[in-house]
Amino acid sequence: MSHDPDHDLAATVTAALQHLDGRAPGGPLDAARVRRAVRRRRLTIAGPVAVVLAVTGILAGVALSGSRGDSAAGPSGTSACAPLDTGPIPLWARSGFTGDSYPPFATSSSGNLVAIVFGDPLSAPPADDHNNKILWVYRGGAPGNLDVTAHREGSDQVVHRQIPAGPSIVDMPAAGCWVMDLQIGDHHDRIALRWTAP
Amino acid sequence: MTLGFDDYLATHGAALQRYAFVLTGNATDAEDLVQAALVQAYRHWRRIGKMAAPHAYVRRIVTGCFVSQRRRRAWTERPMGTVPDVADPVDHTERVADLDAIVRALDHLTAQQRAVLVLRHLLGLPDGEIARELGCSVPTVRSHASRGLHRLRELLHYPDLEIDHEPRP
Numbered sequence: 001m002s003h004d005p006d007h008d009l010a011a012t013v014t015a016a017l018q019h020l021d022g023r024a025p026g027g028p029l030d031a032a033r034v035r036r037a038v039r040r041r042r043l044t045i046a047g048p049v050a051v052v053l054a055v056t057g058i059l060a061g062v063a064l065s066g067s068r069g070d071s072a073a074g075p076s077g078t079s080a081c082a083p084l085d086t087g088p089i090p091l092w093a094r095s096g097f098t099g100d101s102y103p104p105f106a107t108s109s110s111g112n113l114v115a116i117v118f119g120d121p122l123s124a125p126p127a128d129d130h131n132n133k134i135l136w137v138y139r140g141g142a143p144g145n146l147d148v149t150a151h152r153e154g155s156d157q158v159v160h161r162q163i164p165a166g167p168s169i170v171d172m173p174a175a176g177c178w179v180m181d182l183q184i185g186d187h188h189d190r191i192a193l194r195w196t197a198p
Numbered sequence: 199m200t201l202g203f204d205d206y207l208a209t210h211g212a213a214l215q216r217y218a219f220v221l222t223g224n225a226t227d228a229e230d231l232v233q234a235a236l237v238q239a240y241r242h243w244r245r246i247g248k249m250a251a252p253h254a255y256v257r258r259i260v261t262g263c264f265v266s267q268r269r270r271r272a273w274t275e276r277p278m279g280t281v282p283d284v285a286d287p288v289d290h291t292e293r294v295a296d297l298d299a300i301v302r303a304l305d306h307l308t309a310q311q312r313a314v315l316v317l318r319h320l321l322g323l324p325d326g327e328i329a330r331e332l333g334c335s336v337p338t339v340r341s342h343a344s345r346g347l348h349r350l351r352e353l354l355h356y357p358d359l360e361i362d363h364e365p366r367p
Binding site: 009010012013014015016017018019020021023024025026027028029031033034035037038090091092111 | 203204207208211212214215216219220223225226228229230232233234236237240241300301304315316319320347350351354
């Protein structure tokens with residue numbers, strides 16, 4: 001019988017793939033996590049659309065100023081701030097954690113940055129019993145500084161911050177949903193976090 | 199009859215995770231891949247849930263996400279290093295080492311080559327079905343398979359070969 005190296009290699013590849021298949025981690029998939037991600041992305045898309053609609057409304061002479069103020073709701077009545085995710089932190093952002101319990105977190109629109117909120121709920125002005133500590137984890141590794149331009153949903157208030165990599169205390173001047181545009185080196189991203197009145 | 203999203207995950211979730219793991223070779227990327235694919239699937243679940251074979255469709259989304267993610271990451275990932283020695287590919291006493299070497303070598307294939315090998319050699323799909331899954335022609339599938347095996351043969355038979363190129367999308 002002739003020796004067929006191609007057949008041998010294909011058989012070995014099959015064995016290797018079966019070997020990998022057998023090592024695959026199991027565990028139930030979390031449908032709620034998928035739904036949260038879908039909702040978050042819809043809101044991320046809805047946010048800029050809402051801004052465009054608001055600008056259009058202003059140009060048309062529609063008085064929006066009456067609806068502004070301390071309300072966190074966006075001009076369209078929806079908010080870019082989804083509830084914080086209380087499920088497992090993505091594996092790539094979990095390296096510093098031990099155990100199975102994690103603080104709540106928010107994921108950026110690209111999915112490459114998570115803000116792990118140790119100071120939940122974030123408060124403006126800062127609460128007496130805890131600070132507004134956030135751990136920023138960037139998938140691409142240590143990001144250096146995050147250059148942040150944050151605007152408060154439903155208002156004209158804009159804040160510029162340079163936030164150092166890793167854990168930082170982030171105080172905002174007013175309660176509301178803050179939509180943060182982040183520049184991390186060449187990477188641009190967006191994340192929305194809510195500060196509440198204590 | 200419509201299959202609910204939760205019911206789908208309960209019945210096919212494990213298979214989906216295994217498939218993603220074999221494609222990516224690590225648990226972190228597999229989890230992200232499954233999540234990305236399920237987010238896409240969930241948006242169209244009203245339609246997918248009515249399909250005769252929803253799992254095949256979701257698996258196709260996983261495959262598509264895998265190929266496109268690898269394409270996006272190609273500029274940042276430059277695997278360097280050598281494939282470990284393989285004493286003798288037909289020596290059964292070295293089977294464990296062989297498997298390890300092949301698993302490592304698989305990481306150096308393009309996304310399409312790897313997907314074709316997984317679909318063909320693990321799932322046993324015919325080339326026509328693989329072509330539909332990847333959105334390409336049958337000759338292209340055969341080309342990916344042939345080049346993938348050729349690349350593996352290169353890596354496994356020349357253990358000192360430096361792998362200093364980035365995976366081609």
